[in-house]
Amino acid sequence: MPLLDIADLNVSFTSRSGVFPAVEGFSLTVEAGEAVGIVGESGAGKSVAMLAAMGLIEPPGRVSARQMMFNGVDLARTEPATRRRVIGKDIAMVFQEPASNLDPCYSIGFHIMETLRVHNFGHRAARRERAIEVARQVGFPPARLDAFPHQLSGGMAQRAMIAMAIACRPKLLIADEPTTVLDVSVQAQIIALLLALRRTQGMALILITHDMGVVAEAVERVVVLYAGEVCEQADTDRLLRAPCHPYTHALLAALPERNFGTGPLPAIPGAVPGGGDRPEGCLFHPRCVYAVERCQREAPALRPLEGGLVRCHFPVKNG
């Protein structure tokens, strides 16, 4: 049985101008100890899907799912009190901007100990000891546990966030763009830390990112989202080498590192559709070089191909 099994997750937001489907028909399974990447541009629904899984979407957002099984508990059906016992303890999340997700009024040590207190981790002295232990583990100097968030650099603040997240030894860590605002040097340090934690703790990892390089370095399997739908899912190596969906294909082709010389980059025309302008048929067809009449009319289903899944009438043939 997989650790996490999300089936048919839908998230929509209602505003004056109508209903905006942020995530549609999203399914994902993650095995214990596995590392999965969720990739997409802004507005693709990456973060929303994971926030919904953690029960963190508030009205006017609407969440529905066939099931969201985590470790034998269906998070979609459980009481909020039960869910709160799981969230933060067995599933933990690290956010993109550590500075804005830490409370400026409290020290880092307090943040870590608070997580432990909420999840009933021993008495005060034990919590303190555990806070020092996890700080060491993530490379956060224990002497600086008395520091407040504003006194830390971005990299250190992210280490503090990770220390909080792993304090209760979660089975699954969801990291939402954990390195996006950091320098490449510090980014490499944080990715290395996540990989080391995964190995030593046997922790599963869901990494949300828009950076194909980060995906390549950190995860074994990738789910590509476009405008709220999964458009492709495959093993990392296969996806990067031979992408089947025209969107994945175009995204990888546009990477400057894959274009030597100074000629123009093969850019994808247009932009990701927003709330009001979702096209009929395949969501990607207005920007797709392979689109034909059928793509404008008929939305493709997600189907198995080359060991992965792809949502396209005419997948790209590689090689």
Place this chain on the structure above:
Amino acid sequence: MSPVFEVRNLSRHYSIRRGFLGGRDVLKALDGVSFVLGKGQTLAVVGESGCGKTTLAKQVALVDPPTEGHLFLGGEDVALTSDPASPRRKIQIVFQNALEALSPRQTVGASIAEPLAINTTLSRPERRERAQAMMVRVGPQPEHYGRYPHMFSGGQRQRIAIARALMLRPLVVVADEPVSALDLSVQAQILNLLMDLRDEFALSYVFISHDLGVVRHIADDVMVMYAGRAVEQGTAYTVLSAPRHPYTRALLEATPRADRPRRRERPPLVGEVPSIPPPGCAFHTRCPYVDNVCRRQRPEPRVFEGREAAACHHLEKVG
């Protein structure tokens, strides 16, 4: 090629307080940086946050006066000029976040036309006509003249900022991380636009970026900065394909690559850029080649193997 723009020995020092009653220290945010830029050429400035990239951008664009140094534009030293308005017309700047750089209460057309209102005696209809002509070339569509910045996507907003920067026909455009905040598919569009405009308007770019993939694609020359100083500079090809400074090498090594994943648990660079550089070589605290000479003596930049300058005691050893 005759240089359009020459920067010689540019420094910016800030005076910082040492505690409440303490004296003052000098923070050398930029310390003796020099470069030459030919017509139609692009110099990329790379380095981690806090290395002085943005300070350099501000000095070069005359936003903030340098402490010392010279900026020669067409033979004239514009750093010393008493009337900054005149050279400022020929050096323009594009920022990372166009939404913050554009006035939310001004129509984008008015934003694009504003440089003409300030610097020329053109009538309102003439200004409008020129702004619309620029919009035809750079975007967004001239019909959107009366719209406001929030009504556009990130890529379109960056086009507006670029159009505004070009209204006075500058010789030099300083672009401070112009594509960092954009999605991958849009990033390629804007890079292509910048390269087309460079050829069309014979622009020279000072391109500030932390993304080495982007730099490799767009730049003729590269300057790698650390703690306010240039540690390695030369042609993009020389510096990026055969880096000889340990810092350049580590930065390249730290950059995640989609086509060359390593999945490592040991990052190539530990620690972060020090805000107050240590004595000796500023990089010695993080350098794998460090010895006693590095701790005592600051390496002076020297010409080395086809690059204009490299500042390291052990260039010969870093083979």
